[in-house]
Amino acid sequence: MDLKKLVATWEEKGLLKRIGQPVSAELEVTEIVRRVFEKKGPALLFENVKNAGMPLLTNIFGTWQRVWDIFGVDSEDALISRVKPLLEIEPPKGLVDKARALWKIKGVTGNLPKEVGKARCQSRVLTGDGINLADLPVMKCWPDDAGRFITLPVVVTKDPEKGVQNFGMYRMQVIDERTTAMHWHPGKGADIHYQRSKKLGKPLEAACVLGCEPAVIYSATAPLPPDINELILAGMLMDKPVETVRCRTVDLTVPANSQIVLEGYVEGSETFLEGPFGDHTGYYTPQRPFPVFHITALTTDNDPIYPSTVVGWPPFEDAILGTLTERIFLPFIKFIIPDIKDMALPAAGLFHNFVFASIDKRYPGQAYKAMDSIWGLGQLSTSKVVVIFDSHVDIHRQDEVLFHLGNNIDPLRDVVIKKGPLDILDHASSEEGFGGKMGIDATGKLPEEGHKRPWPARALVDDETKKNVDALWSRLGL
Ligand SMILES: [Mn+2]
Numbered sequence: 001m002d003l004k005k006l007v008a009t010w011e012e013k014g015l016l017k018r019i020g021q022p023v024s025a026e027l028e029v030t031e032i033v034r035r036v037f038e039k040k041g042p043a044l045l046f047e048n049v050k051n052a053g054m055p056l057l058t059n060i061f062g063t064w065q066r067v068w069d070i071f072g073v074d075s076e077d078a079l080i081s082r083v084k085p086l087l088e089i090e091p092p093k094g095l096v097d098k099a100r101a102l103w104k105i106k107g108v109t110g111n112l113p114k115e116v117g118k119a120r121c122q123s124r125v126l127t128g129d130g131i132n133l134a135d136l137p138v139m140k141c142w143p144d145d146a147g148r149f150i151t152l153p154v155v156v157t158k159d160p161e162k163g164v165q166n167f168g169m170y171r172m173q174v175i176d177e178r179t180t181a182m183h184w185h186p187g188k189g190a191d192i193h194y195q196r197s198k199k200l201g202k203p204l205e206a207a208c209v210l211g212c213e214p215a216v217i218y219s220a221t222a223p224l225p226p227d228i229n230e231l232i233l234a235g236m237l238m239d240k241p242v243e244t245v246r247c248r249t250v251d252l253t254v255p256a257n258s259q260i261v262l263e264g265y266v267e268g269s270e271t272f273l274e275g276p277f278g279d280h281t282g283y284y285t286p287q288r289p290f291p292v293f294h295i296t297a298l299t300t301d302n303d304p305i306y307p308s309t310v311v312g313w314p315p316f317e318d319a320i321l322g323t324l325t326e327r328i329f330l331p332f333i334k335f336i337i338p339d340i341k342d343m344a345l346p347a348a349g350l351f352h353n354f355v356f357a358s359i360d361k362r363y364p365g366q367a368y369k370a371m372d373s374i375w376g377l378g379q380l381s382t383s384k385v386v387v388i389f390d391s392h393v394d395i396h397r398q399d400e401v402l403f404h405l406g407n408n409i410d411p412l413r414d415v416v417i418k419k420g421p422l423d424i425l426d427h428a429s430s431e432e433g434f435g436g437k438m439g440i441d442a443t444g445k446l447p448e449e450g451h452k453r454p455w456p457a458r459a460l461v462d463d464e465t466k467k468n469v470d471a472l473w474s475r476l477g478l
Contacts, residue, residue: 001072001238002257003211003305007045007057015066016043024050025148026140030310033058037317045305052137057307060152060214061320070214071237076327082236083328087335111235119245119256121209126298127249132177133295136210136260137306142278146287148174149277152309154209154220155182156252157193159227160200165252166190167220167230172208173274178295181274182206182266185424189226194291198268205250206266206293211259211307216242221321223329223379231255237328249296259304263297280311280318281350281425319347326351333380337373339366344395352423355383356395364448367441368416375420375437382423387440392458405442413450414441 001009010016023029023046036044040063046056061067073079138148150172158165166189172180184190190206197204209216219234231242243256250263271289279285309317326345334340344356359370367388374380387405394400409415416439422429429435445451 001070002213003057003259003307004301006060006066006069006214007043007305009069010043010066014042015063015069016045017041018045018047020047022048022050025052025056025137025308027143029056029058029139029308030141030312033310034312034316037062037315046137049137051134052306053135054137054304054306056137056139057211057305058309059317060307060309061218061317064320067320067324070218072239079237080327080331082239083233084331087331111232111239111241113229113231113235113244113253114241115253116243116245116256119243119258120301121212121254121256121258121261122245122248122299123302124300125248126300127296131295131298133174133180134177137308138174139308139310141310142284142312144284145277146173146275150174150180150208150210150308151311152210152217152307154212154217154255155184155190156207156209156254157190157204158252159193160197160202160204162227164227165229166193166226167209167216169217169220171277172293173272173277175272175292180208180262180293180295181272182291182293183274184290192226194266197266201268203265203267205252206264207247207250207252207254208262208264208293209254209258210261211301211305212255213238213242213257216255217307218321218324222325225378247297248299259301260306261297261299262293262295263299264293264295266291266293278312279425280314280316281427282313283427285425314350315347322347322351333377336377337370339370339373341391342395344401346398349385350423350425352379352382352426353384355380355386356389356401357386358389358391358393358395359443360391361443361446364446367443368439371416371439371441375439382421383437384422384426385438385440387442390443393442405440408442408444409440414445415439 007016029046037059043057043059043062043066049056068074071079138150140148153169153172154167155170156165156167168189170182170184170190172182174180194204215238216234219230222233224230224233235241244253245256246253247263254261270292272292273287274290275287276284311318330343333343339359341358341360345351346354355374357370357374359366370388371386374383374386389395389404393404418437420437422433422435424433444455
């Protein structure tokens with residue numbers, strides 16, 4: 001569903017609140033959203049943002065009910081069933097082949113993006129001196145942030161060699177009326193395009209899309225393999241193709257049902273000292289040079305709405321997006337790493353500090369194999385602590401995790417420490433993006449793994465007793 005329809009739907013259901021009081025996009029919105037998110041409250045449409053020319057919508061992904069509405073489903077299972085057909089294929093040989101093949105089968109093609117001639121996001125077109133970012137209610141989220149940051153953009157770029165587009169989410173610090181920084185980290189989709197353009201000595205065209213279908217906003221954050229069009233995932237998840245339209249001043253297509261589009265380009269060598277910014281780690285990230293985006297056109301819907309989000313001490317709105325990714329991608333991870341039965345990436349661990357996985361252990365060392373597979377797979381390669389449990393453990397429950405983590409390990413025997421890539425936001429490692437990792441085998445141990453005593457049996461109620469008590473139950477008055 002597009003953003004304006006969602007706003008209407010949520011308002012009817014009491015899942016959105018309009019706020020007419022004057023509020024500042026500097027700091028005040030953050031504190032209001034923090035309080036509302038904490039009590040699982042409504043999406044907030046600030047209609048009277050001080051010094052801004054349009055309303056600001058936040059807390060879009062703040063509850064699961066709204067997430068299901070975004071995709072037009074009523075449960076997690078219904079959503080997952082839309083991507084599961086991807087797994088019903090002949091398994092190709094090799095890990096990389098497997099990952100690629102997943103995205104290539106026929107089942108995907110029903111909801112491919114569709115280009116249209118006329119679009120709501122181009123109802124108004126401003127170019128040159130007519131463009132002024134000050135009209136947008138861009139937030140300053142935390143007191144020591146360097147300035148105002150666009151926090152929910154879908155950034156579109158095109159590979160100058162292959163011609164394929166990428167849709168990614170990279171925050172954008174406002175520099176002046178017509179320029180921003182582009183915070184894409186090395187190796188991200190847009191950065192790959194940027195590096196290739198630089199080599200060719202050409203500027204890279206880019207578009208920043210604001211307020212497209214939230215399914216597209218989500219897909220831009222999803223850890224897809226390179227060169228896989230994020231709009232295909234969005235189309236599958238919505239069971240409806242994403243409509244796109246040609247930009248007016250750059251050679252790109254963008255989601256047509258968007259509220260605002262900033263078109264422009266990034267020059268090869270020009271950088272801006274971006275940050276600090278209060279990030280989803282709960283800490284400020286330091287200043288670093290990033291490319292500069294020059295805006296050539298600002299196109300909008302009639303009466304556009306500006307979407308925004310706040311990140312900070314978890315859980316915030318991005319915790320729900322991260323958990324959504326954990327659930328949507330689990331079937332694919334299980335397909336590529338058949339050892340894994342379930343996986344949990346707790347939001348409080350920022351999705352990269354802790355990965356809990358469970359296996360059906362059949363042979364010695366299997367937990368270590370599972371760890372290595374996790375550290376070898378895409379974005380999971382930056383996981384800092386990986387703990388492997390037996391499949392009877394509910395790894396989504398903190399009490400069960402702590403119980404087995406404490407009860408089942410001998411730290412001298414069951415812990416491995418190694419080196420590898422870390423999340424770029426990790427502030428504890430000695431080097432940026434590189435450092436120590438820990439793997440813990442919290443499964444029951446086999447004699448071949450050095451546990452010479454017999455591993456004790458679990459004390460569990462037997463089925464016969466359960467049946468007997470079931471029969472007694474109504475008479476016990478409990
Ligand atoms: Mn991508």
